[in-house]
Amino acid sequence: MRMSMLLAPTLREVPAEAEIASHKLMLRAGLMRKAAAGIYTYLPLGYRTLQKIEAIIREEMNAADGQEVLLPILQPAELWHESNRWDDYGEEMFKLKDRNGRQFCLGPTHEEIITALVRTEIRSYRQLPLLLYQIQNKYRDEIRPRFGIMRGREFIMKDLYSFDRDAQGLDKNYWKMYHAYERVFARCGLKTRPVEADPGAIGGNMTHEFMALAEAGEAEIVYCSHCDYAANVEKAQSVISSGKKTGVLEGLAKVSTPNIRTVEELGEFLGRPASDMIKTMLYHNSDMVVAALVRGDHAVNDIKLARAVGVMELELADQATIEEVTGAPMGFAGPVGLKGCRIIADPTVMEMENAISGGNAVDVHMTGVNPGRDFKPDLVIDIRTAQPGDSCPCGQGTLIGARGIEVGQVFKLGTKYSQALGATFLDEAGEENLLIMGCYGIGVTRTMAAVVEQCHDDDGIIWPMSLAPYHVIVVPINYRDESQKAVVDALYEDLTMAGIEVVLDDRNERPGVKFKDADLIGFPIRITVGPRTLENKEAEVRLRSTGEEYVIPLSEVVTNAKERIRRAIEAELPDSRRGR
RNA sequence: CGGGGUAUGGCGCAGUUUGGUAGCGCGCUUCGUUCGGGACGAAGAGGCCCUCGGUUCGAAUCCGAGUACCCCGACCA
Numbered sequence: 001m002r003m004s005m006l007l008a009p010t011l012r013e014v015p016a017e018a019e020i021a022s023h024k025l026m027l028r029a030g031l032m033r034k035a036a037a038g039i040y041t042y043l044p045l046g047y048r049t050l051q052k053i054e055a056i057i058r059e060e061m062n063a064a065d066g067q068e069v070l071l072p073i074l075q076p077a078e079l080w081h082e083s084n085r086w087d088d089y090g091e092e093m094f095k096l097k098d099r100n101g102r103q104f105c106l107g108p109t110h111e112e113i114i115t116a117l118v119r120t121e122i123r124s125y126r127q128l129p130l131l132l133y134q135i136q137n138k139y140r141d142e143i144r145p146r147f148g149i150m151r152g153r154e155f156i157m158k159d160l161y162s163f164d165r166d167a168q169g170l171d172k173n174y175w176k177m178y179h180a181y182e183r184v185f186a187r188c189g190l191k192t193r194p195v196e197a198d199p200g201a202i203g204g205n206m207t208h209e210f211m212a213l214a215e216a217g218e219a220e221i222v223y224c225s226h227c228d229y230a231a232n233v234e235k236a237q238s239v240i241s242s243g244k245k246t247g248v249l250e251g252l253a254k255v256s257t258p259n260i261r262t263v264e265e266l267g268e269f270l271g272r273p274a275s276d277m278i279k280t281m282l283y284h285n286s287d288m289v290v291a292a293l294v295r296g297d298h299a300v301n302d303i304k305l306a307r308a309v310g311v312m313e314l315e316l317a318d319q320a321t322i323e324e325v326t327g328a329p330m331g332f333a334g335p336v337g338l339k340g341c342r343i344i345a346d347p348t349v350m351e352m353e354n355a356i357s358g359g360n361a362v363d364v365h366m367t368g369v370n371p372g373r374d375f376k377p378d379l380v381i382d383i384r385t386a387q388p389g390d391s392c393p394c395g396q397g398t399l400i401g402a403r404g405i406e407v408g409q410v411f412k413l414g415t416k417y418s419q420a421l422g423a424t425f426l427d428e429a430g431e432e433n434l435l436i437m438g439c440y441g442i443g444v445t446r447t448m449a450a451v452v453e454q455c456h457d458d459d460g461i462i463w464p465m466s467l468a469p470y471h472v473i474v475v476p477i478n479y480r481d482e483s484q485k486a487v488v489d490a491l492y493e494d495l496t497m498a499g500i501e502v503v504l505d506d507r508n509e510r511p512g513v514k515f516k517d518a519d520l521i522g523f524p525i526r527i528t529v530g531p532r533t534l535e536n537k538e539a540e541v542r543l544r545s546t547g548e549e550y551v552i553p554l555s556e557v558v559t560n561a562k563e564r565i566r567r568a569i570e571a572e573l574p575d576s577r578r579g580r
Numbered sequence: 581c582g583g584g585g586u587a588u589g590g591c592g593c594a595g596u597u598u599g600g601u602a603g604c605g606c607g608c609u610u611c612g613u614u615c616g617g618g619a620c621g622a623a624g625a626g627g628c629c630c631u632c633g634g635u636u637c638g639a640a641u642c643c644g645a646g647u648a649c650c651c652c653g654a655c656c657a
Contacts, residue, residue: 011590011592012606012607013605013606013607014591016586016591016649017650037649037650091581108656138657142655143656144651144653151656151657209657405657406656406657441657443657444657445657459617477615478616510614510615510619511616511617514617515618519617530616531616
């Protein structure tokens with residue numbers, strides 16, 4: 001491709017809308033442009049990279065016996081009513097009507113449509129297992145689109161669905177996909193970490209998220225310094241060393257604490273650490289109120305709490321509910337004498353002695369609170385949010401905190417959708433059984449953003465060889481110089497003939513401009529031809545990733561580049577797949 | 581949906597407080613001089629100042645309504 005022909009509108013200045021590095025760079029390097037909030041047009045360079053990511057995914061999915069299909073994006077409402085997600089998905093779904101008033105949605109995901117397909121096509125255990133996947137646009141009317149392509153309303157996703165006859169089959173496919181994902185992301189040059197996660201609203205019972213480590217990531221994770229344990233903080237377990245037990249129990253006493261509402265204020269007022277306090281948080285949903293008890297220096301994990309009481313969602317109670325249940329305004333809730341709600345305590349609370357808590361009255365707290373003696377929770381279960389510095393459940397290591405971009409997720413769905421939509425098969429005995437499903441997603445467009453987030457410097461993007469829109473850019477210092485033009489045109493021809501993806505910067509620009517653009521776009525290999533080296537029939541090769549620069553004879557440029565590209569792509573392959 | 585902010589040429593911004601009919605930098609076009617890390621000079625093109633309504637002799641500027649976009653929170657690949 002000649003640069004003069006290429007639509008690669010690089011920007012010197014950062015558009016005001018961009019916040020994080022990947023967003024800024026994707027706009028600046030001319031990979032994409034915004035069409036509306038969370039909706040983007042992909043320009044030639046961006047689309048080439050996207051296609052490369054898709055190609056890698058296809059290879060790995062096919063290698064794992066996946067079969068690609070193309071599913072409708074415009075989907076009938078009936079199917080979503082069957083799974084009950086027309087309402088459950090709610091506002092986040094783009095809904096529309098046809099001219100006859102029939103309702104449709106733009107698919108935010110494809111469980112319904114694929115299950116509907118499979119229920120009519122699969123009858124026998126002989127047809128299982130079945131792995132189908134698609135790479136397509138998905139639509140979610142996000143509450144808040146953000147960070148460019150990272151959280152868009154239209155985005156490209158790969159989803160693979162597995163159908164098995166039993167749990168063993170599902171387990172096998174689950175781990176097959178897990179390992180396929182490790183390969184996909186490794187080949188994309190992305191540093192990812194699989195973490196245990198909460199299954200959330202999609203349903204199912206086991207899931208790992210693949211997190212691309214990045215400061216800009218929206219997810220918080222912890223991982224162990226010693227073992228392989230890693231989890232989303234929504235789900236993470238941890239062990240916390242309990243204080244020494246004295247066995248000397250004080251009596252329960254009320255103290256006056258005028259206008260003291262927060263743990264910090266109380267600690268200061270009484271001269272006691274937050275870890276001596278029992279924090280009582282009230283949560284509710286439409287049919288219950290729950291009091292959650294954690295130590296003062298801990299945080300309630302509302303997802304764990306919701307799981308503990310067996311509901312999908314709980315939110316912090318409002319002032320009115322708090323007053324109704326505790327008889328006091330916010331800030332004075334405590335477990336002693338609390339009635340009218342379920343009390344859930346974290347195990348660490350049960351180990352406390354002579355604790356401090358709210359007194360369920362205005363300006364009153366209690367001291368000498370001893371769990372078990374002064375109150376009895378309805379349930380004792382882990383509901384605290386794990387924090388960096390906690391001990392790992394393995395008992396050996398310490399949890400380390402990090403942020404990540406969720407680029408993929410593998411899920412054991414079980415029978416949620418096959419049940420809802422009636423997808424069954426007959427086994428050897430002629431018995432009808434529900435299909436056991438798994439689903440495995442990769443955010444394709446998000447992966448591109450994550451790669452840029454991880455692979456850039458002050459000058460621009462540093463594409464991994466496997467994803468670079470073009471491998472090589474040839475830069476003549478002055479294209480109007482006849483001798484340079486001749487050399488560079490020939491070089492371009494030779495590189496192209498050798499099957500190398502190459503751009504020739506034939507623009508009438510000063511060298512500095514071309515270098516800046518080359519760095520910004522992130523071509524892995526730059527070949528410069530100018531008077532300095534031309535007299536010796538040489539060219540200069542510069543590597544974007546390291547800044548390394550060397551001069552070689554013109555005659556060796558093609559083989560040198562070819563070899564370098566081959567080796568770079570191979571280096572990104574995980575060991576198990578090399579030389580496949 | 582709650583809270584905060586912005587809207588002026590392709591991009592980044594000033595002008596709005598104190599109404600008088602729009603300006604700067606970058607980019608773009610042409611010519612010349614340049615040519616190894618975003619050159620210089622000269623001459624140009626390009627703007628219903630987000631929309632609608634109001635106040636006024638006169639509105640980018642004041643008032644009202646609406647829309648879009650961005651940031652912070654709950655949702656999620």
